[in-house]
Amino acid sequence: MKPxxxxxxxxxxxxxxxxxxxxxxxxxxxVGAGEILGLVGESGCGKSTLGKAIVGILQGAExxxxxxxxxxxxxxRGQRVAHFxxxxxxxxxxxxxxxxxxxxxxxxxxxxxxxxVSKSEALEKAASLLERVGLPRNAVERYPHQFSGGQRQxxxxxxxxxxxPKVIIADEPISALDTSSQAAVANLxxxxxxxxxxxxxxxxHDLSIVRRISDRVAVMYxxxxxxxxxxxxxxxxxxxPYTKALMSAIPHAxxxxxxxxxxxxxxxxxxxxxxxxxxxxxxxxxxxxxGSREPMHVSLSDGRKVSCILQExxxxxxxxxx
Amino acid sequence: MxxxxxxxxxxxxxxxSGPADAVRNLSFDIERGQILxxxxxxGSGKTMTALSIMGLLPYKGxxxxxxNFDGEELVGFKPKDFRRVRGxxxxxxxxxxxxxxxxxxxxxxxxxxxxxxxxxxxxxxxxxxxxxxxxxxxxxDPETALKAHPSQFSGGMRQxxxxxxxxxxxxKLLIAxxxxxxxxxxxxxxxxxxxxxxxxxxxxxxIVITHDLGVLSALTDRLMxxxxxxxxxxxxxxxxxxxxxxxxxxxxxxALPDSGANGKRLIAIEGMPPELGKFPTGCAFxxxxxxxxxxxxxxxxxxxxxxxxxRIFCTVDPFxxxxxxxx
Numbered sequence: 042m043k044p045x046x047x048x049x050x051x052x053x054x055x056x057x058x059x060x061x062x063x064x065x066x067x068x069x070x071x072v073g074a075g076e077i078l079g080l081v082g083e084s085g086c087g088k089s090t091l092g093k094a095i096v097g098i099l100q101g102a103e104x105x106x107x108x109x110x111x112x113x114x115x116x117x118r119g120q121r122v123a124h125f126x127x128x129x130x131x132x133x134x135x136x137x138x139x140x141x142x143x144x145x146x147x148x149x150x151x152x153x154x155x156x157x158v159s160k161s162e163a164l165e166k167a168a169s170l171l172e173r174v175g176l177p178r179n180a181v182e183r184y185p186h187q188f189s190g191g192q193r194q195x196x197x198x199x200x201x202x203x204x205x206p207k208v209i210i211a212d213e214p215i216s217a218l219d220t221s222s223q224a225a226v227a228n229l230x231x232x233x234x235x236x237x238x239x240x241x242x243x244x245x246h247d248l249s250i251v252r253r254i255s256d257r258v259a260v261m262y263x264x265x266x267x268x269x270x271x272x273x274x275x276x277x278x279x280x281x282p283y284t285k286a287l288m289s290a291i292p293h294a295x296x297x298x299x300x301x302x303x304x305x306x307x308x309x310x311x312x313x314x315x316x317x318x319x320x321x322x323x324x325x326x327x328x329x330x331x332g333s334r335e336p337m338h339v340s341l342s343d344g345r346k347v348s349c350i351l352q353e354x355x356x357x358x359x360x361x362x363x
Numbered sequence: 364m365x366x367x368x369x370x371x372x373x374x375x376x377x378x379x380s381g382p383a384d385a386v387r388n389l390s391f392d393i394e395r396g397q398i399l400x401x402x403x404x405x406g407s408g409k410t411m412t413a414l415s416i417m418g419l420l421p422y423k424g425x426x427x428x429x430x431n432f433d434g435e436e437l438v439g440f441k442p443k444d445f446r447r448v449r450g451x452x453x454x455x456x457x458x459x460x461x462x463x464x465x466x467x468x469x470x471x472x473x474x475x476x477x478x479x480x481x482x483x484x485x486x487x488x489x490x491x492x493x494x495x496x497x498x499x500x501x502x503x504d505p506e507t508a509l510k511a512h513p514s515q516f517s518g519g520m521r522q523x524x525x526x527x528x529x530x531x532x533x534x535k536l537l538i539a540x541x542x543x544x545x546x547x548x549x550x551x552x553x554x555x556x557x558x559x560x561x562x563x564x565x566x567x568x569x570i571v572i573t574h575d576l577g578v579l580s581a582l583t584d585r586l587m588x589x590x591x592x593x594x595x596x597x598x599x600x601x602x603x604x605x606x607x608x609x610x611x612x613x614x615x616x617x618a619l620p621d622s623g624a625n626g627k628r629l630i631a632i633e634g635m636p637p638e639l640g641k642f643p644t645g646c647a648f649x650x651x652x653x654x655x656x657x658x659x660x661x662x663x664x665x666x667x668x669x670x671x672x673x674r675i676f677c678t679v680d681p682f683x684x685x686x687x688x689x690x
Binding site for chain 2: 077191220221223224227228231249253254286289290291294296297299300301302304
């Protein structure tokens, strides 16, 4: 499958005082049409920064993002090149991402209007999109506060769909929602990806949902992708200790009173990343070497890529136990 | 021994369109050293239940029925009476430790304030106790931590400090409202481990309120599922989660990403939870229930006792079949 979004060696820096903080440090990613890529990791590991850099809200310091054959540049004050309107983002908080003082219909119609569609046509489109995401057509005449969190997230999705995007970056789109809306909104995204053959980068800290809906998974830790591959393979035999730690921490609703494994410590400050492998201070399997040199990025026999000294021999992934 | 006994609790809140019952006719017990989980979606009344035990209901909120806590009747308590109990015998931790801790005060001030108020200990004694508490909740370097402010800690560490504060006066009951919802799974696992240890070492009774069935499975002995302010099902956690009897419980479990084999699709419950003041008549769940019959639309749902330790409120009881029990 030819990727629509291709991220090559992308780094993103923030300036904090006179210090440069590298929140994303050399990331390679790609997503194709009709594909869902799950991007997981703890908070503070750079997932959202990466998402924003991919759509161009943030400027990369190094590397590049290619969308459908063209290099993505930062969104400025002026109009965006029409080509990149097909690259859309949905945010976690549907309360913050909609304008409380504008009618839903007008907000959804903005995209098509910029494309030169007449107002009545754009509103008509907004109404049918609202219907598509499971809301009544007359919602165009209403305001965000008249809807619940799950409904607002549907509105945000309808707005992203308004200009027929080829790729959507969804940053924690269901984390703020109730259990029953979570399932419904996740299903909606899966259906839309199939119906419109879009690419979807699904950013989430919830591995169990990512496992369910993603075709591939990329695991991120402190600005770097530590493991990436097909979802089932990663789930069945995680080859990076961080992936395994994330999975072992999930509590299961099986009634077995099992306390999941915790991962002591926090994601370090990206201004002062640890030497060698960035995960080594928290890694239950760390070896002396891990603190002194960066692990190589190796491909395993099942097509997975991983950065861990334990897997450097390559071939079949080595089973991890802790 | 029963520590808390709630009978026919109804909480009435004042809304823009008049009074509305946020909690309806709720009854449950908690034994000493037991962890009770209350699950439900937002607006199901789980937090209002907790706040009525704490005496912290919103303005014009009113509790009726009975809340018997360790021999005392809390319904009808005056603010002054609540001040005597709150923070000493009953303590609460909240979802967001950034807003429940004061950003401008040192950890020492916040950890010792209610200790000095309730226990009348000296500043020095309170400090020793504060160090002990920080050690109990596994904050590294307690001496330095005492001098620090909340912003200097990560979310997980702040929640540990909030737990330390709650434990300061050795409460009999700890209420944890979404204690791990704002945390990463890796950090959440640490907090779950800590709460489990505390229950064992201090014989603490805990109410855990969350919509996360995984968290409740890990931690709780008993589980109560709430919908639209009322109980729909309760019983031992393992039984409720493995053999749910109420259609709503079944729906919540089916909606989990781990369950069901439907490819990428999850099994969602149709519709949305009702808003306060707009709860449907009869069984409030009937509008979303695939088993609903006409008799569900009025009256109160049938209470079904199962083996004396479980109960559901459902007139249809669709899973009461030999096959249904072990689906």
